[in-house]
Amino acid sequence: xxxxxxxxxVSILIFLLAWLPRRMAARVLAxxxxxxxxxxxxxxxxRRYSLGLVRAKGEFRWEPRWSWxxxxxxxTDLRYTGGRVTTSREGLWLSPRGLVxxxxxxxxxxxxxxxAAHVEHIVELIRHTGTSDEASIxxxxxxx
Numbered sequence: 001x002x003x004x005x006x007x008x009x010v011s012i013l014i015f016l017l018a019w020l021p022r023r024m025a026a027r028v029l030a031x032x033x034x035x036x037x038x039x040x041x042x043x044x045x046x047r048r049y050s051l052g053l054v055r056a057k058g059e060f061r062w063e064p065r066w067s068w069x070x071x072x073x074x075x076t077d078l079r080y081t082g083g084r085v086t087t088s089r090e091g092l093w094l095s096p097r098g099l100v101x102x103x104x105x106x107x108x109x110x111x112x113x114x115x116a117a118h119v120e121h122i123v124e125l126i127r128h129t130g131t132s133d134e135a136s137i138x139x140x141x142x143x144x
Contacts, residue, residue: 022117037124038062039113040074041092046139049094049113060125080126083119097104101126 024048034056039049048070052062062074082102094100094113101112101123114122 036118036122040071041111044108044110060129074110075107077105078103078110078126080123
């Protein structure tokens with residue numbers, strides 16, 4: 001009996017973990033205001049990612065999720081340079097369902113982890129906010 005209840009609980013958790021990001025992506029595409037979770041890392045300052053929120057509309061502006069977050073702000077002049085899947089080392093603390101967006105700035109490289117359902121939207125926000133012509137760089141393939 002307990003094993004069956006545990007199985008039901010795990011099934012519900014798996015469903016929610018798969019459904020919530022897709023629901024938020026659909027809300028973003030529909031034009032409803034909201035926030036997208038984006039983890040950020042400055043490789044020059046360590047390997048740890050910090051959780052933050054990006055408003056779904058307007059310019060790309062990362063805000064830390066908690067007041068005690070290690071990374072307090074990102075450079076404002078981000079330029080999209082590419083995307084990739086998480087490495088095995090990053091897979092220890094990042095979900096494999098997301099992609100890492102690589103950016104450059106005046107402060108050096110910036111890595112952003114985004115759930116796969118939000119990658120295209122976040123890349124477009126960065127391109128909209130960016131200062132250079134980066135439209136020729138393709139958005140990473142979500143299925144690949």
